[in-house]
Amino acid sequence: MNLQAIVGNNVRLAEATRHLHDQSLDGLIAASNGLNNFLESNAVYVLAGVRPIGASAVVLDRDGRSTLIVTPAWDEERAAALSSTDRTVGTDDLATTLQSVVGTHRLNVSRTVSIGLSLLGQALVDRIASALGTLPNAADELARDLARIRSAEELAAAERATWIAERGYERLLEFARPGLREFELAAELYCFTKKLGAEDNFLLLSASQHNLAVRAAGERILDVGDIILAEITPCYRGQFAQICRTTAIGQPPPVVREKYAILQDAMSEGLTAGRAGARVADVTRAINGVIQKAGYGDYCRPPYMRVRGHGLGITSDRPGDIVERNERVLESGMVFVMHPNQYIPESGYLMCGEPVVVSGNGCRALSARQAQLDIIAV
Secondary structure (H helix, E strand, O other): OOHHHHHOOOHHHHHHHHHHHHOOOOEEEEEEOOOOOOOOOOHHHHHHOOOOOOOEEEEEEOOOOEEEEEOOHHHHHHHHHHOOOOEEEEOOOHHHHHHHHHHHOOOOHHHEEEEOHHHOOHHHHHHHHHHHOOOOEEOOOHHHHHOOOOOHHHHHHHHHHHHHHHHHHHHHHHHOOOOOEHHHHHHHHHHHHHHOOOOEEEEEEEEEOOOOOOOOOOOOEOOOOOEEEEEEEEEEOOEEOOEEEEEEEOOOOHHHHHHHHHHHHHHHHHHHHOEOOOEHHHHHHHHHHHHHHHHHHHHOOOOOOOOOEEEOOOOOOOOOOOOOOOOOEOOOOOEEEEOOOEEEOOOEEEOOEEEEEEEOOEEEEOOOOOOOOEEEOO
16 A cells, blocks of 8 residues: 555654554544643644644544644634644534544444544543543554654754744844843743744743753842843744853853853764664763763752753754663664753753754754853953
8 A cells, every 4th residue: 555645745643653563542632721831742733734723633544644723712723724634624522523433434442543532631531432432542652653754844944943043042142131030031032932933932041040951931130240141942844953051240240251251162062973773861861970070970960950951942852861771772864952051050950952954974963153151242
């Protein structure tokens, strides 16, 4: 059977159909709650290419036929124009429509698997269970696995998202000044990146004379001597990219420059270690090794840091968190953010991170300029 011919150009629909054949399954129901989280995989987006705005589902059968169901009903026209499924249905009652579509595809629910139902509200899940007679067995890792390697189009979108993030950071350097409140700076960055085409922007931005961590922007007034921490994460065409930056208002103490160089060295080691075939744990140990060698091994754990990076949704969060317990093997084309962000007693918390793509020679940063300690003159 030529699955690619059946499902058209959507490689992941073809791979999902092949999975159904290999596992002797009737079909697949992939659901989304309409939220787009940069740390999660959105199964509807993976299979249909549509970012839903409400609860939604893709139904796929073993013959490769597919239907996208979106809520609210008025979103049908937009979704149909974007979707790679055979059919798109708009509804205000997902459970009832799902029952009808499952019947059209002639799925036996006992031989059907699901992705993402656990992310829906419990009341809706109960209604779906009632409508279908039972819930399909969960196969929640399937979408993550299908989308673990970025397509050429997705990589291009991730590169554009990185470009937007870098332009946003340049705007921070232009706009930040003593007397400005954190939330005013954050609002400027958010609006600026939206103007550049960002569909969304998860933004952490805070400042202190001695940071303990990065947090959401608050009412604190920026002052000379502050160290601004910024985690800028815009989304472009369904691809999130994240940069982590550290900026001093006025000349920082020499110790801050000294300690920031440790993070830069750790980043360099991580990029080298992150080649295809290596394990995530190897990358983590390479990063931690630099920090341990500098005398801060006791700080390579929470609450002094969280992870050395993580996957980026909304297609797939593979390879997952960059931690020593993660034994997943890196593959060429995987995209994640690498960030040896670290609290150091003498300098406070510092941030240094880039979105990267895995290759056989190591990780390549998608950013044009890697993180350095920047200074706003006063």
